[in-house]
Amino acid sequence: MNRAELPGLLAREWDVLIVGGGITGAGILLEASRRGLTALLVEQRDFAWGTSSRSSKLVHGGLRYLKQGQFALTRESVHERQALLTDAAGLVESQGFAFGDYVGRRPGRRQFMLGLAIYDVMAGKRARRYVAADDFAMLAPHVRRDGLRGGMLYQDAKTDDARLVLRVLQEARRHGGVAVNYLGVASLLRENEQVVGATLKDAVGGGTPAVRARLVISATGAWADALRGQVGEQPKLRPLRGSHLLLPAWRLPLAQAVSLMHPHDGRPVFAYPWEGVTLVGTTDVDHAGGLESEAAITRGELDYLLAALRWQFPQLALGEDDVLATFAGVRPVIDSGQLDPSKEAREHALWLENGLLTVAGGKLTTFRVIALDALRRAAPLLPGWQADLRPLPVFDAVPALSGKALRLDGEQRARLLGRHGAAAQALCDAALDGELAPVPGTQTLWAQLRWGARSEDVQHLDDLLLRRTRLGLQLAGGALAIMPRLRAICQHELGWSDARWEEEQQRYLALWRRHYSVPQGD
Secondary structure (H helix, E strand, C coil), X not given: CCHHHHHHHHHCXXXXXXXXXXXXXXXXXXXXXXXXXXXXXXXXXXXXXXXHHCCCCECCCCHHHHHCCCHHHHHHHHHHHHHHHHHCECCEEEEEEEEEEECCCCCCHXXXXXXXXXXXXXXXXXXXXXXXXXXXXXXXXXXXXXXXXXXXXXXXXXXXXXXXXXXXXXXXXXCCCEEEECEEEEXXXXXXXXXXXXXXXXXXXXXXXXXXXXXXXXXXXXXXXXXXXHHCCCCCEEEEXXXXXXXXXXXXXXXXXXXXXXXXXXXXXXXXXXXXXXXXXCCCEECCCCCCCCCCCCHHHXXXXXXXXXXXXXXXXXXXXXXXXXXXXXXEEECCCCCCHHXXXXXXXXXXXXXXXXXXXXXXXXXXXXXXXXXXXXXXXXXXXXXCCXXXXXXXXXXXXXXXHHHCCHHHHHHHXXXXXXXXXXXXXXXXXXXXXXXXXXXXXXXXXXXXXXXXXXXCXXXXXXXHCCXXXXXXXXXXXXXXXXXXXXXXXHCCCHHHHHHHHHHHHHHHHHHCCCCCCC
């Protein structure tokens, strides 16, 4: 949005003020806006800056939750996964998974296949099968052969999580919603002990404007307890960190995702092809660090994930020198007092406290369910508003591409429509000569960098390289090799001076080394 319009927008009184620009907040903004509410979303950093750009990128039904007896959560997740595969084609895509059946490993074939049968029933189609050891080794090359009896195959899905957030926000804006990044909450406004708005802090233009709303919804994820603390409430969340590795596809070539139980503690670990690289995850540990700075993988977590890879793919001799990049996110899990972090439930929860409605927990896959639950809880607090809260299609249909876009192949066009929706045509039309070609080694077009800088609320270089695109995770050194060409794009589209570019580049590379590279110490 044009930040010059901000004072006028904030002077309005809104039906709903949503705090938090991750997938939960974006989902609430979309569902509220398309049902006639005036809704404003503010995010203290960049959209998807927190957990929603650092997830495992899986749109999954939660197969492992069946073991914990969370059948309702699994059923809900499977249904939403299918909806996203249909409505967000090109952004959410199916991914085959392979799980080796090894002598003495748990869960065994019978238990695992039973879980997959339940999974398939919930999805309404059969996707599971068992294959012999030789066939499994062909589908998942380089896996350990010692003790391999066969393998189980099933289907889940994957996405670019940050782009999913941005697409949801784009849809919300088309329905009249307003979303502003780098605009945080300094304090809540209260009258008669009830929250009636917030005093904001503008990290771009400065100032502390106030905004009033009939209802304030906190969708701040792992940061929710800080806002709840302003109305005197006790903490309810257990921040858990999940860390991941990214390797070049040639070092760990996979067509199927390979899922395994870690040889040290039996936790699930996976490796799968994502955006031209191989993604490996995840850990599940208590996040002892503060939440004000970016999370980062620790040396212990790096060694843990590498140990899993060495066990599953022994002949590849993978090590830390093979790691292109790392990332870590903090999950907002409801604290139930479990000793083992992995056993904490993943359901979402709603708390209405002194006029502040907090939404926490949940999964990327179920963001639409969470948003509709929040609006059901909000409805009694919004007199005069009535709406049908049954699920609508996740995204509105968009027209086929034309003009310059026809130079792209079918897969490229589908990716653009999935990631950019109705803006995909304008993105292609804005491309300069050669910009409909991909950045070498990736599926990202140069035109996506230009469009991101021009039209997607980029304030800093990391916004562009870590969230509008994922080049900072896909290319060596955080995409250092493309900086000269990227400089020309940013300076033209964002009006950055030479000094501003140098400042942004140095800031970004320092951030990448601290939080996205291989850790040098614990």
